[in-house]
Structures are given as structure tokens and as C-alpha cells.
Amino acid sequence: MNKVYKTGQVHILGAGSIGSLFGFHLRKAGVPVTLIFRNKEKSARFKEWGSRVGILDNYGKNQEAGETENIVEFEGGFGVLDAPELGGTASCVSESNRIEKLLVTTKAFDAVAGIARIYPYLSTNPEIMLLLNGMGVLEKVETFFKNEGREKYPRIYVGTTTHGCMPLQQEFSYSHTGFGSCHISEYTTGHPQMELGDSEFVASMISTGLNTGYVPKRTMDTLLLKKLAINAIINPVSALANCKNGLVFAKADSVYPALIPELGAEISRIIKRIPGIETKDEFSAENVIRYAFETSQSTCNNDSSMKVDYDRGNRTEIDYINGYFLKLGEEYGVDAKINRMLCKLIKE
Ligand SMILES: NC(=O)C1=CN([C@@H]2O[C@H](COP(=O)(O)OP(=O)(O)OC[C@H]3O[C@@H](n4cnc5c(N)ncnc54)[C@H](OP(=O)(O)O)[C@@H]3O)[C@@H](O)[C@H]2O)C=CC1
Ligand SMILES: CC(C)(CO)C(=O)C(=O)O
Structure with missing residues (x-):
């Protein structure tokens, strides 16, 4: 059995697309995983479904072909947090079974x-890994734990992933449409930086086979x-143009050819004004556009997370993504008019 089998339980807050993908691969690597659902109804449906998660490895393949075939499932392999705060009974959250390792894969605005909701079930020094898009969540999580009266001191990691x-259609089933990578670093303040391999949690994530690695904070x-x-x-472009990632550039080009070049140039201007950014060449307009193009191709069959929310009429992460560039633009004196327009269009 894999070495990481002996490591403690990983709890996943946000068992949607990314949480289920990582949960599935953690289970495959022998790591015990408990999913935390928003409420008891979803948790009950999951148990009824056999506590399994299905992943269709669909990268590079035609999304239309055989969508419901070849889904690999983890049969009965997941625990479910059954806590009163979530409508359950807390039968599985004893003193000796507090949450030690929490992977947060909610949308940025839900983190x-x-x-806060599962705070009573966290151990005193939990390890919390934020694996979500957008900026600004880390600061909010830090502020939450620093609030008066809180007596838990987490070790915090931040991750970023380009998996799609x-x-x-079937609940608890997902299509892994783009095989990307995942990078993790430690952002705990007031603690020495850890060395690679220092954390079992990080080691578990690396064991997933999802091209995951630890990088120093500067690189991160x-x-x-x-x-x-x-x-x-x-x-935002995939949501507004109603297309898969792979068609973002072609669609934008046919409707408003200047959109992506102007957006890329605006983002580049803003990033270059951030003090302490040493690798300014990496953020030339040309490079920014190239990074987006490469990811659009490696996840060509994916509906971006924003498109999924936009189509369903759900709240999107626009404030944490383009809205963040807007805020930086204001701070550094760059008129972020394209980001402003995209924020407005997505919210309309
Ligand atoms: N999908 C992708 O390809 C990629 C996504 N990302 C990023 O990863 C993050 C997650 O995205 P994605 O997986 O697509 O999003 P999903 O909407 O699929 O998943 C988020 C999950 O969080 C759950 N959730 C929210 N609040 C709570 C709560 N209080 N308790 C328990 N569960 C909660 C939601 O539950 P409910 O369903 O009940 O609302 C949902 O299942 C985002 O930041 C996204 O931008 C990054 C790379 C790629
Ligand atoms: C990598 C990509 C673009 C995959 O769609 C993503 O991060 C998202 O959908 O939010």
C-alpha cells in the first residue's frame, strides 16, 4: 500500500468539480478522504448514491463521445462529515477526530x-490548503483566524491548478477534461517556511498523480x-461567448478582434506596476496572452468554472478575478477599462 496511506484524514470543503477530482485521486493514492457538503440533503443523497465519486478521464477527447461511459468510480470510499452545523448529528466528529487537514475547493466567495461553519470541528492547529482561483481569499482567511476570541492557529497553504x-449530468460525477498541473506553497505567517516533504498533507497531494508539486513562496x-x-x-470570455475554453480565442476574434489583445495589454500594464514583481518580462502582454491561449488549448473541452456558474445563473468569481485587476488598477493608476467592462457584463 502507498506510503501516504498512514497519513491522516483529508477533509474536503467544496466537493464540486475540483474538490471531487482531487478527492478521487487522493482516495486512489490510499488517503482517507471525508467530504463536507453544504447541507444534510446533499450528504444524504451522496450516501444513498454509495458514497462514491465518478471521474471521466476525458482530456483531449471529444466531449460528446461516450460521456457516461468509462467513468471510474470510488465505490463507498468516502466519509461524510455529519455535523450539526451542516444539519447532521456530529456522530463522526469526536474529540479525537477533529479536522486536521482541510482542503478548501469552494468558490472564492464561499471559502x-x-x-466559519465548520470551525468547531477544526483541531487547534489545523492545516488548511486553499485551492481556488482568484485573489483575496488568503487575507480573508487570515483575518478570520486572527479575530478576537479565536483560539485556533492554522498552518496555511495556497495552491493553484490548471486542471480542467x-x-x-449525474450528480457526483465529473469530467476531467484537461490534464494540467497543480502547485502548492506555504503561506503561514509567523512560522518558518517549510521544506519540501515537511508536510504529510502536501505529500498526499503530490501522491495524487495530478502533476502536483511544492514550490517556494516567491515562485508561487x-x-x-x-x-x-x-x-x-x-x-469571462467563455461565459459571455458561451463556448468551451478551446474556442475562447476564435470566438473573441470573430466578435471583437481587439478584445483579447487589449485585455492582455491592460493586465500586463497593471501587473508590471506591482512593486516587487521581479519577473516583469514574464508578464509582457504577449506572454500573458500566450499563457491564456495555452491553457485554453490544454483545457479545450472544459466549460470554465465561470461559464458553469454563469449558465446556471449562480454568483460568479468575477470580483475575485477581473475585479481584483480593477482594484489593482485603481491602486497603481492604470485605467482597467476592459476588466471593468467584463465585470459589468458578467454581472448584468
Ligand atoms: N472547474 C475547473 O476546471 C477549475 C476550477 N478552479 C477553481 O476551483 C474552485 C472550485 O471550482 P469548481 O470546483 O469548478 O466549483 P464548484 O462550484 O463545482 O464546486 C464548489 C463546491 O463548493 C461547495 N460549497 C460552497 N460552500 C460550501 C459550504 N459552506 N459547505 C460545503 N460546501 C460548500 C458547493 O456546493 P453546492 O454545490 O452545494 O453549492 C460546490 O459543490 C474555484 O475557485 C474555481 O475557480 C480552478 C481550476 C479549474
Ligand atoms: C484552468 C481553467 C481555465 C479551466 O477551465 C480554470 O481555472 C477555470 O475553469 O476556472
Whole structure:
């Protein structure tokens, strides 16, 4: 059995596309996983379904072909947090079974409220890994734990991923449409930086086979900005143009050819004004557009996470993505008019 089998339970807050994808591969690597659903109805449906998650490995293949075939499932392999805050009974949350390792894969705007809800079940020094798009969540999570009266001190990791995953019609089943990578770093303040391999949680994530690695914080800062730029191009355009990631550039070109070049140039101007960004060449307009193009192709069959929400009439992460560039633009004196327009169009 895999070495990581002995590591503690990983709890996943946000068992949607990305949470289920990582949960599935953690289980495959022998890591015990408990999913945390929003309410007891969903948790009951999951148990009735056999506590399994289905993943269709569909990268590089035609999305239309055999969608419901070849879904690999983890039969009865997942625990479910059954806590009163979530409408359950807390039967599985004893003193000795507090949440030690929490993977947060909610949307950016749900993260803090979700953590607050399960706060009573966290151990005193939990490890919390934020694996979500957009910027600004880390600061909010830090503020939450620093609030007066809180007596839990988490070790915090931040991750970013370019895997593409989207829901299938069958609940608890997802299509892994784009095989990307995942990078993780530690952002705990007031603690020495860890060395690779220092954390069983990080080791478990690396064991997933999802092309996951640990990087130093400096590298991660750059990766997070790159991913923000990628999402600021692919996500709103795919939602507004109603297309899969692979068609974002062609659709934008046919409707408004200047959109992506102007957006890329605007993002580049903003990022270059951020003090301390050493790798300014990496953020030339040309490179920003290239990163987005490459990700649109490696996840060509994916519906971006923003498109999924936009189509369903749900709240989107626009404020944490293009809205974040808007805020940076205001701070550094760059008129972020294209980002402003995209925020407005997505919210209309
Ligand atoms: N999908 C993709 O291809 C990629 C997504 N990302 C990023 O990953 C993050 C997750 O995206 P994605 O997986 O697509 O989103 P999903 O909407 O599929 O998943 C988010 C999940 O969080 C759950 N949730 C929200 N609040 C709570 C709560 N309080 N308690 C328990 N569960 C909660 C939601 O539950 P409910 O369904 O009940 O609302 C939902 O299942 C986002 O930041 C996204 O931008 C990054 C790379 C690729
Ligand atoms: C990698 C990509 C663009 C995959 O669709 C994504 O991050 C998202 O959908 O939010």
C-alpha cells in the first residue's frame, strides 16, 4: 500500500468539480478522504448514491463521445462529515477526530463562510490548503483566524491548478477534461517556511498523480498572478461567448478582434506596476496572452468554472478575478477599462 496511506484524514470543503477530482485521486493514492457538503440533503443523497465519486478521464477527447461511459468510480470510499452545523448529528466528529487537514475547493466567495461553519470541528492547529482561483481569499482567511476570541492557529497553504474539470449530468460525477498541473506553497505567517516533504498533507497531494508539486513562496506569487491573468481572459470570455475554453480565442476574434489583445495589454500594464514583481518580462502582454491561449488549448473541452456558474445563473468569481485587476488598477493608476467592462457584463 502507498506510503501516504498512514497519513491522516483529508477533509474536503467544496466537493464540486475540483474538490471531487482531487478527492478521487487522493482516495486512489490510499488517503482517507471525508467530504463536507453544504447541507444534510446533499450528504444524504451522496450516501444513498454509495458514497462514491465518478471521474471521466476525458482530456483531449471529444466531449460528446461516450460521456457516461468509462467513468471510474470510488465505490463507498468516502466519509461524510455529519455535523450539526451542516444539519447532521456530529456522530463522526469526536474529540479525537477533529479536522486536521482541510482542503478548501469552494468558490472564492464561499471559502471563509464555509470555514466559519465548520470551525468547531477544526483541531487547534489545523492545516488548511486553499485551492481556488482568484485573489483575496488568503487575507480573508487570515483575518478570520486572527479575530478576537479565536483560539485556533492554522498552518496555511495556497495552491493553484490548471486542471480542467466540469460536472456531468449525474450528480457526483465529473469530467476531467484537461490534464494540467497543480502547485502548492506555504503561506503561514509567523512560522518558518517549510521544506519540501515537511508536510504529510502536501505529500498526499503530490501522491495524487495530478502533476502536483511544492514550490517556494516567491515562485508561487508569480504562479498565482499568471493564473489570475489566465482566468481573467478565459473565464469571462467563455461565459459571455458561451463556448468551451478551446474556442475562447476564435470566438473573441470573430466578435471583437481587439478584445483579447487589449485585455492582455491592460493586465500586463497593471501587473508590471506591482512593486516587487521581479519577473516583469514574464508578464509582457504577449506572454500573458500566450499563457491564456495555452491553457485554453490544454483545457479545450472544459466549460470554465465561470461559464458553469454563469449558465446556471449562480454568483460568479468575477470580483475575485477581473475585479481584483480593477482594484489593482485603481491602486497603481492604470485605467482597467476592459476588466471593468467584463465585470459589468458578467454581472448584468
Ligand atoms: N472547474 C475547473 O476546471 C477549475 C476550477 N478552479 C477553481 O476551483 C474552485 C472550485 O471550482 P469548481 O470546483 O469548478 O466549483 P464548484 O462550484 O463545482 O464546486 C464548489 C463546491 O463548493 C461547495 N460549497 C460552497 N460552500 C460550501 C459550504 N459552506 N459547505 C460545503 N460546501 C460548500 C458547493 O456546493 P453546492 O454545490 O452545494 O453549492 C460546490 O459543490 C474555484 O475557485 C474555481 O475557480 C480552478 C481550476 C479549474
Ligand atoms: C484552468 C481553467 C481555465 C479551466 O477551465 C480554470 O481555472 C477555470 O475553469 O476556472
